[in-house]
Amino acid sequence: MSVKILYFAWVRERTGKAEEIVDLPAGVSTVADVVAWLKARGPEYAEAFAPPGVVRAALDQTHVPLTASIAGAREIAFFPPVTGG
Amino acid sequence: MSVRVQAEDFDVGAEVARLTAGRTDIGAIVTFAGLVRDENSGGTIAGMTLEHYPGMTERELARVEAEAGKRWPLQASLIVHRVGALKPGDNIVLVVTASAHRQAAFAAAEFLMDYLKTRAPFWKKELGPDGKQHWVEARDSDAAAAERWEAPSRNR
Numbered sequence: 484m485s486v487k488i489l490y491f492a493w494v495r496e497r498t499g500k501a502e503e504i505v506d507l508p509a510g511v512s513t514v515a516d517v518v519a520w521l522k523a524r525g526p527e528y529a530e531a532f533a534p535p536g537v538v539r540a541a542l543d544q545t546h547v548p549l550t551a552s553i554a555g556a557r558e559i560a561f562f563p564p565v566t567g568g
Numbered sequence: 569m570s571v572r573v574q575a576e577d578f579d580v581g582a583e584v585a586r587l588t589a590g591r592t593d594i595g596a597i598v599t600f601a602g603l604v605r606d607e608n609s610g611g612t613i614a615g616m617t618l619e620h621y622p623g624m625t626e627r628e629l630a631r632v633e634a635e636a637g638k639r640w641p642l643q644a645s646l647i648v649h650r651v652g653a654l655k656p657g658d659n660i661v662l663v664v665t666a667s668a669h670r671q672a673a674f675a676a677a678e679f680l681m682d683y684l685k686t687r688a689p690f691w692k693k694e695l696g697p698d699g700k701q702h703w704v705e706a707r708d709s710d711a712a713a714a715e716r717w718e719a720p721s722r723n724r
Contacts, residue, residue: 492693493703541624562689563706564705565686565688565691566685566704567618567620568685
């Protein structure tokens with residue numbers, strides 16, 4: 484499954500990219516699976532997702548928990564807790 | 569009802585005037601403006617940069633605004649949030665709520681700020697006087713402020 488992944492704030496800085504298109508292997512079915520798959524891709528990803536439970540996710544621009552299914556998603560975003568306002 | 573994300577500054581008076589132009593059903597306007605302070609966590613800051621998630625930001629702000637409209641009888645509302653490089657003293661965020669009576673306008677304005685702080689995808693990076701930058705960490709107090717609106721019976 485081909486999907487666009489976006490990174491923001493320090494997650495973007497640590498992965499070294501703002502966005503990329505990836506081909507997810509079969510078996511990667513939840514947001515947590517995507518995180519685990521990314522972490523295995525290289526040390527920069529491992530570092531970005533290292534702090535446990537910190538990085539948040541959105542599917543197609545809607546906040547989701549890590550347990551959410553990615554079925555049908557076109558855009559997955561990872562970012563730190565928000566700090567606007 | 570509208571939301572805007574912009575690099576440009578905003579003028580509180582002009583925004584209120586635009587919101588109320590030609591209307592006679594509004595009895596109360598509450599405005600909240602958030603500004604950049606020159607210190608945070610005890611340290612001095614020289615400025616900050618606000619990053620956001622274009623598209624999702626507008627959607628989340630609109631969602632938060634719609635939720636306020638469901639909870640209170642609002643005649644109008646507006647959220648303006650700035651992005652990009654800001655200096656101490658600059659405006660960051662504006663919330664305007666309009667209602668027939670003040671209670672709804674006050675409560676909705678506070679709700680909008682509490683909700684947008686924990687939901688809208690913005691991230692602040694502060695610039696210290698030494699030229700070093702660091703990402704602002706989310707505060708538990710902001711999460712707690714948003715959570716009080718979740719309770720089935722509001723404890724306020």
